[in-house]
Amino acid sequence: MDCSAAAFLLFSWLAKVVGLLAALVVARGLLWLVNLLLVAPWFDPLRNLPGPDASAFKSHFSEVNDPDITPQIYHDWASNLFGKTFRYHGYGRHDYRLMSFDLRVLSHVLTSPVYEKPWQTRSYLGRLLGRGVFNMEGAEHKALRKLIGPAFTAQAVKGMTPIFFQKAEELADRWDALISANGSTTATLDVAHWISRTAFDIFGLAGFDYHFNALHDESEAVYSAYRRMFAISDKASPLRVLKQLYLPIVEKIWPDQDDKITQQCLKTIRDSGIGLLHAKRETCVAEKLDFHSEEKDILSLLIKSNLSNEPSNRLSDADLLDQLSSFLFAGSDSTALAITWCLHILSQYPEIQSRLRAEIISAPALDTATSSKRNSTSSVSSTSSVMQADTIDALPYLDAVFRETLRISPPVHGTVRVATTDDLIPISSPVVLRDGKIIGENEHIRIKKGSFVHIPLEGINMAEDIWGPDARQFNPDRWTSHPAGATPPSFPGLANIMSFSFGRASCPGYRFALLEAKIVIATLLPQFVFSPVEGIEIGKYNSVLTRPFVREKLASEGIQLPLRVSRYVD
Incomplete structure (x- = not known):
């Protein structure tokens, strides 16, 4: 053969x-396709649950993820159509997903180790934040929670209050200067942008003892890197997100401009973080792990907690840096949004704004008239800041206003869990199946491994059987005089609302967020009056966090919340 x-x-x-x-x-x-579309759905135990119907490839994602419309949709589904526990469709009619407003169901899902954040969520967050506490599961997550605990105790947070005051006062000074430059007593300001800069500065100092100086100059390298990176993330299309999740190799082989910018930003953050981490560790070792030293920033406390562990249980430098990235995202962006939404709501309710301002001004031992005149050095070192923080934290109407803000406009709209094995979920409210059978109170519904459970945080915050018939209205007085039929005293969430979640994945920094927000609001309100800008309507945009935008201008102008800010004259 040739x-x-x-x-x-x-x-x-x-x-x-x-x-x-x-x-x-x-x-x-x-x-695989036949099993996905035909066989598996037929045997899915969620199939016979009540819920909205859909065509073959109809998705209900817009209904459950759009905070502009979900309050009404949740009310219709849970109160009028399907009851507290039902299923909806994810990527099509074949994709059954569980949703529940039954607190017993939610408590089971959020506390049981059977349910974890989906790998898609962890991968997406991990791409930007690394292996942080917010996207870890199992033993790693438990170990991280234990490690970071000392950084967010009530005592640790109180030690950071001088920084809260300092940056709140700097913001007030910047706004006062902008109003003067406007040649009047009023200026239109993008409150969302300014509060974000303030929160970033606060967490820079409280988290790492690092000066971003974002209130005065937005050119600092690490600050700019974070802002550019998350601006790209916020505008990401669903197609881009799917590419990042399921075809990450494409980003490495054929990166587009946004991919290149994100990688550059991550390198800038990583390089700066390594240098800061090494310097902090040397300081902590020199102090011989003294937890009562002057070093009160979260990074120092985290390093000390880490060095106190057995060597085999210590985090690597890379893991420590990932925790800082996670904290910076959660500690600055989410808190900034909570404050922003609070000021927006106060602008719409001038009577509530005036009542809250009067409480703050008349508070005993709270020197609001002169607090903004303190220079930054005395503000940070002043022990009186802790006393003033205690006074602010105890103001009943301020507490009610901010909790009501978190209830109505939580920074996180909802979250998802996935069942890692077949499970029986206990219910406290009967479920009427599609064939007419009833799963009674104190019985169970079955769920198979791999099924998704949607936790409607905002929906629970506005559930009428918990908060009363005015659940979708802003009413701070409900916190001192609950409407008839409301049951919030027994509600399981942190701060008695779902905004911080509860269970294994509850927010570890909720004390930090609450006190920072109260101090910023208590500093601004005695000096400024907030009112809406005429002709502008604000909407809510859900992209990991719920952000404000001007309707019809999201694509062209992005995230913003313009308000009229005027000097307060007694």
């Missing part, structure tokens, strides 16, 4: 092998 004939036979054999392999791949793909 060489050409042998080559032909070899080529023919290879072609047959490749063809066979291709046929096997196609066959396996078809079997």
